[in-house]
Amino acid sequence: MKLKNTDALNALQAQSLKLLESRRAIDSVGTKHAQGLVRHVMVCGGPGCHSSGSPRIAECLEEELNRLGLSDQIKVFQPGCFGFCEKGPMIEIFPDNVTYCEVSAEDVTTIVEEHFIHGKQVEHLLFMDPNTKERFATKLPFYDGQLRIALRNVGYIAPENILEYIAADGYQALAKVLFQMTPMEVIDVLKVSGLRGRGGAGFPTGSKWEFTRKNQADQRYIICNADEGDPGAFMDRSVLEGDPHSVLEAMLIAGAAIGASEGFIYVRAEYPAAIHRLKVAIAQAHEYGLLGKRILGSDFSFDIELKYGAGAFVCGEETALIHSIEGARGEPSVKPPFPAEKGLWGKPTCVNNVETLANIPPIILKGAAWFAAIGTEKSKGTKVFALAGKVNNVGLVEVPMGTTLRQIIFDIGGGIKQRKTFKAAQTGGPSGGCIPTKYLDSPIDYESLASIGSMMGSGGLIVLDEDDCMVNIARFFQEFTMDESCGRCTACRVGTKRLYEILTKITEGKGTLEDLDKMEKLCRIIKDTALCGLGQSAPNPILSTLKYFREEYIAHVVDKTCPAGVCKSLLKYEITDKCVGCTLCVKKCPMHCITGTSKKRHIIDQERCLKCGACMEQCRVVGAIICH
Amino acid sequence: MCDTASPNQFVQKLDDYIDSLTHKKENLIGVLHYAQEIYGYLPDNVQWHIAQKLDIPSATVYGVVSFYSFFTMIPRGEHVVNVCTGTACFVRGAEKLKEELENQLKIKAGETSPDNLFTLETLRCVGACGLAPVMIVDGKVHGRMHKPQDINEVLAKYRPES
Numbered sequence: 001m002k003l004k005n006t007d008a009l010n011a012l013q014a015q016s017l018k019l020l021e022s023r024r025a026i027d028s029v030g031t032k033h034a035q036g037l038v039r040h041v042m043v044c045g046g047p048g049c050h051s052s053g054s055p056r057i058a059e060c061l062e063e064e065l066n067r068l069g070l071s072d073q074i075k076v077f078q079p080g081c082f083g084f085c086e087k088g089p090m091i092e093i094f095p096d097n098v099t100y101c102e103v104s105a106e107d108v109t110t111i112v113e114e115h116f117i118h119g120k121q122v123e124h125l126l127f128m129d130p131n132t133k134e135r136f137a138t139k140l141p142f143y144d145g146q147l148r149i150a151l152r153n154v155g156y157i158a159p160e161n162i163l164e165y166i167a168a169d170g171y172q173a174l175a176k177v178l179f180q181m182t183p184m185e186v187i188d189v190l191k192v193s194g195l196r197g198r199g200g201a202g203f204p205t206g207s208k209w210e211f212t213r214k215n216q217a218d219q220r221y222i223i224c225n226a227d228e229g230d231p232g233a234f235m236d237r238s239v240l241e242g243d244p245h246s247v248l249e250a251m252l253i254a255g256a257a258i259g260a261s262e263g264f265i266y267v268r269a270e271y272p273a274a275i276h277r278l279k280v281a282i283a284q285a286h287e288y289g290l291l292g293k294r295i296l297g298s299d300f301s302f303d304i305e306l307k308y309g310a311g312a313f314v315c316g317e318e319t320a321l322i323h324s325i326e327g328a329r330g331e332p333s334v335k336p337p338f339p340a341e342k343g344l345w346g347k348p349t350c351v352n353n354v355e356t357l358a359n360i361p362p363i364i365l366k367g368a369a370w371f372a373a374i375g376t377e378k379s380k381g382t383k384v385f386a387l388a389g390k391v392n393n394v395g396l397v398e399v400p401m402g403t404t405l406r407q408i409i410f411d412i413g414g415g416i417k418q419r420k421t422f423k424a425a426q427t428g429g430p431s432g433g434c435i436p437t438k439y440l441d442s443p444i445d446y447e448s449l450a451s452i453g454s455m456m457g458s459g460g461l462i463v464l465d466e467d468d469c470m471v472n473i474a475r476f477f478q479e480f481t482m483d484e485s486c487g488r489c490t491a492c493r494v495g496t497k498r499l500y501e502i503l504t505k506i507t508e509g510k511g512t513l514e515d516l517d518k519m520e521k522l523c524r525i526i527k528d529t530a531l532c533g534l535g536q537s538a539p540n541p542i543l544s545t546l547k548y549f550r551e552e553y554i555a556h557v558v559d560k561t562c563p564a565g566v567c568k569s570l571l572k573y574e575i576t577d578k579c580v581g582c583t584l585c586v587k588k589c590p591m592h593c594i595t596g597t598s599k600k601r602h603i604i605d606q607e608r609c610l611k612c613g614a615c616m617e618q619c620r621v622v623g624a625i626i627c628h
Numbered sequence: 629m630c631d632t633a634s635p636n637q638f639v640q641k642l643d644d645y646i647d648s649l650t651h652k653k654e655n656l657i658g659v660l661h662y663a664q665e666i667y668g669y670l671p672d673n674v675q676w677h678i679a680q681k682l683d684i685p686s687a688t689v690y691g692v693v694s695f696y697s698f699f700t701m702i703p704r705g706e707h708v709v710n711v712c713t714g715t716a717c718f719v720r721g722a723e724k725l726k727e728e729l730e731n732q733l734k735i736k737a738g739e740t741s742p743d744n745l746f747t748l749e750t751l752r753c754v755g756a757c758g759l760a761p762v763m764i765v766d767g768k769v770h771g772r773m774h775k776p777q778d779i780n781e782v783l784a785k786y787r788p789e790s
Binding site: 046047048050051052085086088229230231232233234237238269270272307308309310311312313324325326327328329330331386388389390394395426429460462464468473476477480486 | 653654655656658660661688692695699713714715716718719751752757758759760767771
């Protein structure tokens with residue numbers, strides 16, 4: 001059914017509203033068939049929950065409900081990511097508004113019986129605050145302080161049903177742009193809203209659109225950059241899987257604003273589920289006349305094609321991405337000319353990130369002032385962070401710009417795992433830096449992160465604790481950029497390798513103080529001379545750790561120790577007075593370098609010790625073998 | 629994976645796919661994805677065939693194949709085991725997991741076992757950071773792989789029953 005005009009879209013929305021009715025109403029568990037509504041069971045289909053068996057849970061639920069003849073009154077859905085990956089698989093029941101955590105397929109019969117038949121909450125599956133032991137059926141502390149704009153529909157609507165998206169105001173922003181606004185008005189709204197690119201550098205989106213529009217050409221292109229390469233960031237994937245139509249709608253709006261009739265989504269081949277959802281969404285949009293010729297009866301025509309990446313981090317850089325779409329090696333080129341002047345096949349091209357695009361429909365509908373009221377002076381709106389590492393609540397969080405790291409890590413994230421001590425937060429992935437404790441309370445936005453030597457990047461936020469060695473972390477990122485350097489410019493190709501070699505030398509205990517100076521100098525040279533963003537930002541993890549954790553580097557090169565006990569070559573295993581002389585370790589040592597007889601303290605021959613840790617694993621007496 | 633297939637076996641299928649494209653040269657990466665899907669890998673003669681068919685130098689094809697890590701020129705084993713080496717997994721013990729897999733499979737990352745059963749590789753982030761460290765066998769994610777016996781149990785599922 002092709003929608004011929006706005007009235008048809010509005011009529012379809014009115015018709016579709018009933019799809020979301022149950023999820024919008026609030027009711028208590030006790031009342032059966034409350035307000036005559038069908039119950040909706042949402043089983044999280046995010047990457048984490050999916051991996052830990054949520055599709056099986058949904059299947060079991062459907063089978064059980066069928067068996068009991070309840071499938072007309074209770075429907076099962078698999079939407080996108082709920083965000084609270086740590087407690088997955090999660091299910092949420094509407095209109096009861098009850099969330100169950102860490103559900104397994106075995107819990108299904110209990111849930112159906114207790115919750116649906118007896119009208120009682122399944123107490124042991126409710127979220128429990130680890131400190132207060134209080135149980136929460138709804139309003140989990142994890143969601144306090146979060147504001148979902150980009151993720152507004154993710155986990156809330158069924159992503160493979162365009163009608164649910166339309167019911168949630170979907171494609172209304174497009175209708176507004178096509179019939180009530182001029183292209184310049186659209187660009188002005190974006191400029192005033194203060195929306196900046198969420199992919200890394202934070203360039204103002206409205207200005208990018210304006211530059212692209214200004215360049216005269218017979219064809220212009222829109223590209224959605226869905227080549228999410230930052231290891232540890234998965235927000236774009238969640239948007240693509242959980243709300244693909246919001247990306248399509250935003251691309252249509254961009255097309256109308258800059259005068260493009262063709263768009264491309266460059267998506268990682270490693271995201272098959274996202275690719276599938278996008279294909280379904282594009283087919284549905286065609287079916288309803290929201291893609292193709294004369295959209296909603298206007299003069300505007302637009303089509304979207306999917307292009308697959310092939311595993312190259314550098315393709316997240318816009319010029320490299322464009323070359324990849326053209327079928328070539330994904331190597332960046334010198335800017336200027338910027339893609340806005342000469343991009344895909346030499347035509348003006350606008351490249352926007354997934355999260356940036358997902359913000360656009362609500363900005364058009366609610367207005368620039370609404371968006372600009374959220375956030376800080378120069379960074380407006382919200383940012384999605386993939387919170388991971390040594391934090392209790394791993395997950396996707398969307399918070400207003402200006403939220404502090406402490407709020408994200410300790411309030412939303414629930415603090416550090418196993419009550420260890422926070423050491424640093426790594427933001428911006430391989431291009432970012434490590435932020436130490438003293439900046440936990442500074443509000444985060446593009447400027448503040450840059451001023452402390454890190455960057456927003458795509459939004460990966462990895463929490464590190466006392467057990468992490470900062471030199472080793474720097475080495476990890478350097479290995480990443482070395483592997484991913486495309487080789488086009490010498491500064492990055494050779495420079496990242498030399499940095500990696502020096503870092504390896506330091507972690508092996510062969511570094512000198514001079515190496516630290518050399519490394520710092522090389523970092524500056526690479527920053528100044530590399531061709532693209534990958535190379536220019538590659539030294540950031542080293543520079544930030546050198547700045548804030550220099551004493552750890554010094555410990556490695558001068559004292560030849562690794563304070564966190566990570567760098568194997570610098571470890572020393574020792575047997576203390578607590579040894580009871582059981583000879584277990586003597587028998588287990590692969591090098592036979594532990595000597596000692598029964599009931600006497602054993603000794604490790606440090607010269608021959610491999611530092612494999614087998615002795616410590618075997619030892620049954622706490623503190624008898626120590627590693628430092 | 630069709631590692632034993634002769635490159636000629638699927639030529640018709642590949643040609644039909646290329647013929648169905650409106651833009652051919654620009655779709656080189658798409659063609660390579662398709663070819664790797666049917667052949668399992670991209671040997672020289674398949675690259676040569678694609679170059680001829682798209683009327684581009686074979687050096688260009690090789691240049692693209694060797695640039696992207698998703699493409700491989702050597703056949704993979706029956707089951708592909710991937711260790712996620714993204715940052716979240718790294719700080720939660722991906723390195724140990726990799727070593728343990730190398731131990732249990734008796735191959736290094738990037739290699740295929742002599743019986744052609746397993747190929748061990750690494751990749752960066754699959755978005756299951758809540759389950760770190762994770763390993764992925766034939767696309768299925770297995771999380772919280774801390775203990776050697778858990779790893780062994782997962783691998784056992786893919787070994788032929790003997």
